[in-house]
Amino acid sequence: MGLIRFRKYNIIALLKQSQIFRKIVNENINCCLMLNKVIKNTIAHLKKGEKGIIGEYSTDAIPVKLQEMGCLPGNEVQLIQLSPFNDLLYLNISGSYFAIRRETAALIEIAKAE
Amino acid sequence: MAELNVALIGNPNTGKTSVFNQLTGLNQKVGNYPGITVEKKVGTCKLPDGSKARITDLPGTYSLNVTSADEQIVVQLLLDSEPESRPDLVVMVADVENLKRNLFLFTQIKDLKIPVILVVNMADIMPRKGISLDIALFEKQLHTKIALVSARKGTGIDELKKLILQFRELSVSSCIKVTDIDPVYFAELQKAFPGEDLYKLWLTHTRESDFLDHKNSEHRLHDTNGFPERSQTERKKMQQKETILRYLFINKLLKEGYKKDLAAATDLRSRIDRILTHRVLGYVIFFLIMLLVFQSIYNWSSYPMDFIDGLFASMAEWVSNTLPSGSFTELLAEGVIPGIGGIVIFMPQIAFLFLFISILEESGYMSRVVFIMDRFMRRFGLSGKSVVPLISGTACAIPAIMATRTIENWKERLITILVTPFITCSARLPVYLIIVALVIPDQNFMGLNLQGLTLMVLYLLGLIMAIFSAFILNKILKIKSRSFFVAEMPGYRMPMVKNVTYTVVEKTKDFVVNAGKIILAISIVLWFLASHGPSEQFKNAEEIVMAQPGNTQLSEEERNTAIASYKLRHSYIGIIGHVIEPVIRPLGYDWKIGIALVTSFAAREVFVGSLATIYSVGTEEKETIKTRLSGEINEWTGEKTFNFPTGISLLLFYAFAMQCMSTLAVVKRETYSWKWPLIQLFFMTGFAYVTALLAYQFIK
Numbered sequence: 001m002g003l004i005r006f007r008k009y010n011i012i013a014l015l016k017q018s019q020i021f022r023k024i025v026n027e028n029i030n031c032c033l034m035l036n037k038v039i040k041n042t043i044a045h046l047k048k049g050e051k052g053i054i055g056e057y058s059t060d061a062i063p064v065k066l067q068e069m070g071c072l073p074g075n076e077v078q079l080i081q082l083s084p085f086n087d088l089l090y091l092n093i094s095g096s097y098f099a100i101r102r103e104t105a106a107l108i109e110i111a112k113a114e
Numbered sequence: 115m116a117e118l119n120v121a122l123i124g125n126p127n128t129g130k131t132s133v134f135n136q137l138t139g140l141n142q143k144v145g146n147y148p149g150i151t152v153e154k155k156v157g158t159c160k161l162p163d164g165s166k167a168r169i170t171d172l173p174g175t176y177s178l179n180v181t182s183a184d185e186q187i188v189v190q191l192l193l194d195s196e197p198e199s200r201p202d203l204v205v206m207v208a209d210v211e212n213l214k215r216n217l218f219l220f221t222q223i224k225d226l227k228i229p230v231i232l233v234v235n236m237a238d239i240m241p242r243k244g245i246s247l248d249i250a251l252f253e254k255q256l257h258t259k260i261a262l263v264s265a266r267k268g269t270g271i272d273e274l275k276k277l278i279l280q281f282r283e284l285s286v287s288s289c290i291k292v293t294d295i296d297p298v299y300f301a302e303l304q305k306a307f308p309g310e311d312l313y314k315l316w317l318t319h320t321r322e323s324d325f326l327d328h329k330n331s332e333h334r335l336h337d338t339n340g341f342p343e344r345s346q347t348e349r350k351k352m353q354q355k356e357t358i359l360r361y362l363f364i365n366k367l368l369k370e371g372y373k374k375d376l377a378a379a380t381d382l383r384s385r386i387d388r389i390l391t392h393r394v395l396g397y398v399i400f401f402l403i404m405l406l407v408f409q410s411i412y413n414w415s416s417y418p419m420d421f422i423d424g425l426f427a428s429m430a431e432w433v434s435n436t437l438p439s440g441s442f443t444e445l446l447a448e449g450v451i452p453g454i455g456g457i458v459i460f461m462p463q464i465a466f467l468f469l470f471i472s473i474l475e476e477s478g479y480m481s482r483v484v485f486i487m488d489r490f491m492r493r494f495g496l497s498g499k500s501v502v503p504l505i506s507g508t509a510c511a512i513p514a515i516m517a518t519r520t521i522e523n524w525k526e527r528l529i530t531i532l533v534t535p536f537i538t539c540s541a542r543l544p545v546y547l548i549i550v551a552l553v554i555p556d557q558n559f560m561g562l563n564l565q566g567l568t569l570m571v572l573y574l575l576g577l578i579m580a581i582f583s584a585f586i587l588n589k590i591l592k593i594k595s596r597s598f599f600v601a602e603m604p605g606y607r608m609p610m611v612k613n614v615t616y617t618v619v620e621k622t623k624d625f626v627v628n629a630g631k632i633i634l635a636i637s638i639v640l641w642f643l644a645s646h647g648p649s650e651q652f653k654n655a656e657e658i659v660m661a662q663p664g665n666t667q668l669s670e671e672e673r674n675t676a677i678a679s680y681k682l683r684h685s686y687i688g689i690i691g692h693v694i695e696p697v698i699r700p701l702g703y704d705w706k707i708g709i710a711l712v713t714s715f716a717a718r719e720v721f722v723g724s725l726a727t728i729y730s731v732g733t734e735e736k737e738t739i740k741t742r743l744s745g746e747i748n749e750w751t752g753e754k755t756f757n758f759p760t761g762i763s764l765l766l767f768y769a770f771a772m773q774c775m776s777t778l779a780v781v782k783r784e785t786y787s788w789k790w791p792l793i794q795l796f797f798m799t800g801f802a803y804v805t806a807l808l809a810y811q812f813i814k
Contacts, residue, residue, distance in 0.1 A: 063598045064353050
């Protein structure tokens with residue numbers, strides 16, 4: 001499990017760097033998905049204080065307003081604070097501070113930054 | 115030349131209202147009450163050349179893509195309204211710390227081809243935050259003029275006024291090319307609607323109406339002119355493309371012309387956040403703040419209130435002693451003065467409430483309350499954002515219901531609108547205060563004042579009822595609307611004295627003037643009805659009373675009282691009162707209370723004024739309202755009219771009943787149908803009747 005997670009991070013880094021590896025990467029992701037269905041990092045997986053880079057998401061599920069607040073692929077997101085009962089996530093997305101519900105956050109994939 | 119029509123637009127929390135206050139001073143009108151149904155603040159601003167500009171303060175909005183009812187208002191004004199009421203000029207207020215997001219809206223407004231001035235507010239913090247701005251570059255790239263303003267310090271306002279005056283020189287070119295979003299789509303769109311502006315077409319085609327009741331929401335552009343409309347999914351993809359395009363433009367500009375020293379910026383904010391949104395401390399602080407608010411409303415405002423009560427009593431006495439006796443003097447002393455007194459008396463409380471609410475909002479604390487309360491509120495079908503209306507509801511349900519516009523989800527918004535009137539508003543206060551003073555002993559119980567405790571219970575009762583009905587409504591209402599929630603967490607700011615003062619003055623004035631008008635009219639009508647009668651019995655009251663056996667031995671004072679009450683019984687009001695008495699007698703009320711109940715349907719606070727008017731007709735001394743009521747005897751039971759069971763029954767009735775026409779009107783306006791206000795009326799008043807009935811019958 002730990003190994004697979006480790007590989008996933010590398011995969012995303014590679015994806016950003018080069019087109020050549022894309023095929024291999026896709027195979028790897030498929031492989032990962034088959035092995036373990038839950039490997040997916042979203043904003044909801046961030047820990048307090050952690051940062052990540054927003055990846056692609058389905059525009060259908062995400063309110064336009066959220067995009068307008070700066071929630072766009074490639075932007076940096078940081079989890080500032082969790083509300084009591086961990087329901088709301090207080091985020092800083094490239095200088096814009098706002099809170100969204102966990103269910104929405106779980107739809108936005110990210111790559112965690114170190 | 116006609117007055118220049120200026121619209122003030124901006125993101126929430128950018129100090130837009132402060133700029134508005136600086137521009138207009140106290141020359142502003144807020145339409146908070148129906149009858150004068152204006153939803154926007156309008157003020158006049160004197161320009162350097164002596165001409166005047168009419169400034170409209172629009173609700174804060176993040177974008178022209180409509181996703182909430184507040185944004186709907188803004189877009190409606192810019193797009194749909196009659197050409198002559200469309201603004202000549204937009205002044206867009208941006209916060210220097212959040213320029214990126216603020217410019218997003220700016221580029222959208224630019225695409226409407228209306229002249230725009232960009233106001234960069236809070237310019238005073240730039241040196242402290244290490245921010246530098248290349249104004250010349252910004253003006254060139256954004257095709258606009260920029261005013262660096264600090265609404266807090268009052269700097270830059272004169273420059274802004276000069277720019278407003280020269281608005282004709284402004285360029286109306288756009289920042290981005292709208293057709294870049296999807297050239298094919300836009301070509302089709304243009305073909306289907308030749309001659310129309312593309313961006314406006316695009317806005318109307320992508321307008322969401324999830325926050326509205328679908329069936330009743332206003333028309334969308336369904337007339338497609340044979341235009342092959344794309345699916346919702348594709349449209350949303352295009353919207354994302356649009357957003358990205360705009361941010362690309364903005365980021366490039368900011369990179370070239372905006373420098374910020376990041377180290378200085380976030381520290382204080384995160385430290386305060388850590389405390390205020392802490393999972394235990396956060397709630398404790400919220401509770402303590404609420405406690406402080408209510409404490410001040412009761413304890414601190416009781417002094418000015420006693421003073422006002424006494425003042426009006428002695429004023430009435432002075433009038434009736436000084437002016438020559440006659441029906442005009444009677445009208446003044448028995449109708450007008452007690453009626454007005456009944457409303458002025460709770461000015462201090464309204465002022466305190468709005469003082470606290472505006473401080474909480476201005477400081478940025480309210481957003482933290484939203485943050486910590488969302489989970490709890492969602493269980494009852496409400497949103498964290500419902501906290502703001504529910505708290506404002508303690509002042510008045512009308513602004514509170516208008517404050518629900520920020521809730522994105524229609525179901526959550528509707529439930530909030532429906533339950534807010536249960537919250538104890540300030541109009542209930544005079545009713546509560548007078549009845550509590552009459553029936554609850556002024557003693558301490560375990561160190562707490564019993565009267566204060568009763569008031570607290572009444573507040574809790576309202577809150578519990580609101581939450582309970584929200585819970586029920588959440589189960590019953592079958593409304594499918596997409597649930598999402600985005601709440602901005604603004605930075606902390608010291609509330610501006612000017613803004614707070616304006617809010618307090620405006621709201622208190624509004625309240626006194628608008629409620630005062632109704633109360634004045636009702637008092638006069640009541641007084642007339644109470645001092646005139648149709649029958650011979652009324653006219654000959656004196657002889658009839660004197661002729662009754664046993665009345666001859668009475669002292670003069672007792673005789674006068676007997677005559678007065680006989681007269682009142684046979685006056686118009688007495689006759690009406692006796693007709694409705696059977697309905698309300700099971701609740702422990704006599705016909706005089708019944709009259710007050712009916713008249714206070716217009717507004718709860720009328721109750722006290724009505725009682726004051728009814729009871730003061732015919733009496734010689736002008737006592738305070740309280741002593742007058744406490745001496746009143748029920749003619750059926752022979753006991754005091756305001757005894758414990760009747761008092762409790764009245765308190766419960768006012769806690770639950772929908773006794774406010776203005777609220778009904780505002781609910782109608784916000785829900786676009788009479789269905790919801792009528793349901794509210796019947797449910798609330800029915801529930802109030804049953805509870806009051808049960809309470810009276812049990813205690814009696």
